[in-house]
Amino acid sequence: MANFTTDGKLCIERELDIANADHQYEDIITRFNILETCEWITDNKYVKVCLQFPDDLLSVSAAIYHEIKKRVNVDLYILGDTSYASCCVDSVAAMHVQGEAVIHYGHSCFTKSNIPVFIILPKSDLNLDIVKKLLLENFKSNDNTELCLFYDAEYEHCKDEIASFWFQNYPQSYVAFIQIEETNHRFLGRIIRNEKNEIVSVDILKQCTCIHIGSRGQTLFNFTVSVPASKWYLLDPKENKVDILEETIWFKRRRFLVEKCKDANIIGILVCKLAGDQTKDIISRMKQLCRVNGKKSYIVSVGKPNVAKLANFPEIDIYVMIACPENDLYNNRDFYKPIVYPFELELAFNSNRESYYNYHVTDYDELLRGKRHYCDISHMKEATDVSLITGNIRETKIQSSEEGSKDLMEKQNWALENIGQNLQERSWKGLEQKLGETEVKRVEEGRKGIPLQYSNEPE
Numbered sequence: 001m002a003n004f005t006t007d008g009k010l011c012i013e014r015e016l017d018i019a020n021a022d023h024q025y026e027d028i029i030t031r032f033n034i035l036e037t038c039e040w041i042t043d044n045k046y047v048k049v050c051l052q053f054p055d056d057l058l059s060v061s062a063a064i065y066h067e068i069k070k071r072v073n074v075d076l077y078i079l080g081d082t083s084y085a086s087c088c089v090d091s092v093a094a095m096h097v098q099g100e101a102v103i104h105y106g107h108s109c110f111t112k113s114n115i116p117v118f119i120i121l122p123k124s125d126l127n128l129d130i131v132k133k134l135l136l137e138n139f140k141s142n143d144n145t146e147l148c149l150f151y152d153a154e155y156e157h158c159k160d161e162i163a164s165f166w167f168q169n170y171p172q173s174y175v176a177f178i179q180i181e182e183t184n185h186r187f188l189g190r191i192i193r194n195e196k197n198e199i200v201s202v203d204i205l206k207q208c209t210c211i212h213i214g215s216r217g218q219t220l221f222n223f224t225v226s227v228p229a230s231k232w233y234l235l236d237p238k239e240n241k242v243d244i245l246e247e248t249i250w251f252k253r254r255r256f257l258v259e260k261c262k263d264a265n266i267i268g269i270l271v272c273k274l275a276g277d278q279t280k281d282i283i284s285r286m287k288q289l290c291r292v293n294g295k296k297s298y299i300v301s302v303g304k305p306n307v308a309k310l311a312n313f314p315e316i317d318i319y320v321m322i323a324c325p326e327n328d329l330y331n332n333r334d335f336y337k338p339i340v341y342p343f344e345l346e347l348a349f350n351s352n353r354e355s356y357y358n359y360h361v362t363d364y365d366e367l368l369r370g371k372r373h374y375c376d377i378s379h380m381k382e383a384t385d386v387s388l389i390t391g392n393i394r395e396t397k398i399q400s401s402e403e404g405s406k407d408l409m410e411k412q413n414w415a416l417e418n419i420g421q422n423l424q425e426r427s428w429k430g431l432e433q434k435l436g437e438t439e440v441k442r443v444e445e446g447r448k449g450i451p452l453q454y455s456n457e458p459e
Contacts, residue, residue: 032064033120037103038071040118050099052079054086054106064105084272084304087326089113092274107153107219109326110180110189112278112365119180124154130237131213132165138233138242139170145209147173148192150223152214162213167195174200174208187372188222188325188363202372205229213237218326225250226325228359254360257318257340261348264295264317270310270339271301272323279322282342282364286320288377289349307334320345325362342367351378 029035041049051068053061061078068076077097082090087109094102094115101116108119139147149166151159156178163175172195179191185199192200210229212220215236224232224245232245261267267290273279283299290297298316302309310319319339321329330339343361347353352375366373448455 028060028063028067031123032060032105034064034067034071037118037120038068041068041072041074041101044101044116046074046100046116048075048077048098048100050077050079050090050094050097050102052082052086052090052093052102052104054082055080057105083274085109085324085327088273088324089115089117091115107326108189109324110178111273111324111363112182114277121156121178122154123157124152126155126158126213127237128158128161128165130240131162131235134235134237134240134242135166135211136169138235139209139211141170141172146204146207148176148205148208148210148229149173150176150190150210150212150214152212152219153178153189155213171195174204187366188219188226202227209233211235211242218328220245221247222325222362225360226362251358251360254341254344257338258344258348260318260338261320261340261345266315266317267295267297267345268300268310268313268316268319268337269297270305270319270321270323271299272305272321272327272329278365278368281368282322285367285377286322286342286345289345292377293349295349305329307336311336322364343373346375350375352376 051061051065058080061080065076065078068074077094077099079090079093079102082088083092084090087107088111089102089104091102091113099115101118102113103118103120105120106122108121110119139145147170149162149170151162155162159177163177166173166175174192174194176190176192178189179186180189183191183199185191185201187202192202192204194200205227206229208229209231210223210227211233212223213235214220215238216234220234224247234243234245236243267286269283269286271279271283287297289295298313300310300313300316300319305321310316314336316337318337319335320342321327321339322342323329329335330341332339341360341362342364346367347355347357361367361373365371368374449457
């Protein structure tokens with residue numbers, strides 16, 4: 001038996017290296033904008049406020065809590081395990097304690113929220129000498145090439161120095177500044193400004209060469225696929241180099257998934273974000289797209305999705321995820337069924353969209369009415385084409401009216417009942433309350449110890 005288990009003594013005597021939060025962040029008040037936070041709470045007269053932290057900042061959460069408590073008489077709650085992605089404002093958890101506002105710490109996706117939010121962005125040291133040297137060596141100001149400079153949110157505290165150097169050496173270029181408040185020309189939490197501090201439309205980037213100061217990640221990825229610039233470069237100050245970025249392989253896979261959407265008959269609308277009215281609007285739009293194309297759609301909300309949760313719905317052919325642009329589950333290939341963006345479902349089911357494109361829309365808010373990438377839904381006649389994946393003839397039965405016909409409604413209800421019947425016939429149905437069916441038993445003493453060696457485990 002010793003060959004298959006570990007001696008519990010090893011686990012008990014093992015020493016854990018606990019990081020000292022105070023040592024890691026020597027000046028907590030400045031690093032996490034404690035004074036500005038207290039002023040914001042006081043000015044708005046909030047009584048109950050939630051502090052939302054990502055996992056990597058939980059070690060310093062208690063210290064921040066006490067610093068705010070010392071200065072403001074307010075009820076504070078620490079939100080650790082968020083309902084969805086940590087970059088999104090967790091208004092769901094805040095509602096559980098009737099929170100009036102949220103202080104969001106760490107990386108943010110800058111999406112809308114239905115609760116007041118004060119964002120504390122991460123801060124990292126930036127070697128400006130290296131950045132200046134790399135920019136001057138790789139990009140010339142006199143070659144008639146328009147440039148636009150982006151930077152990671154962790155360098156927001158250095159934006160004035162970055163912009164001053166940039167406009168001195170590249171006066172005809174632009175800078176994508178972080179913009180937390182919602183404005184007309186805001187995209188992915190950024191807004192474009194020129195040397196005169198004038199706001200410029202994002203369409204100007206089509207003729208620009210864009211440079212991003214920072215490291216690889218989901219934020220940079222969203223920029224490279226969403227902004228159809230002439231070229232994209234990454235200036236990594238930590239690696240001391242400049243790389244050119246291309247996402248051609250990724251675009252090939254997304255075009256494949258658009259074809260998968262056309263082949264699918266049952267669409268699962270996977271809800272991974274609840275904050276903001278725009279979430280309801282995009283869900284309604286996805287349902288409308290499915291309805292006018294004769295597809296069945298079902299809303300699935302399982303909290304943080306994983307492979308096991310979604311495997312409970314084998315009847316669904318493909319999922320369209322309603323989540324923030326920073327969500328990385330779209331590229332996860334462990335799921336049994338593909339997961340696509342709302343934009344890809346639009347390309348598959350909306351004939352008013354271009355068939356071929358050199359850009360992507362990762363922020364679903366851009367697809368809604370009044371936004372930059374909004375497009376009316378066309379009501380086509382019945383059509384037949386060939387699947388580029390299976391090679392089979394694909395018949396598309398599209399409804400002529402937006403409301404849909406009675407026959408379609410009956411088919412939807414029948415499909416819903418059919419899926420419900422399949423779930424009932426399964427031997428395992430997940431966690432159920434079974435009120436009144438469980439026998440009442442006396443309280444018994446449970447196991448003690450650690451999983452490696454319980455106290456009542458036989459020798």
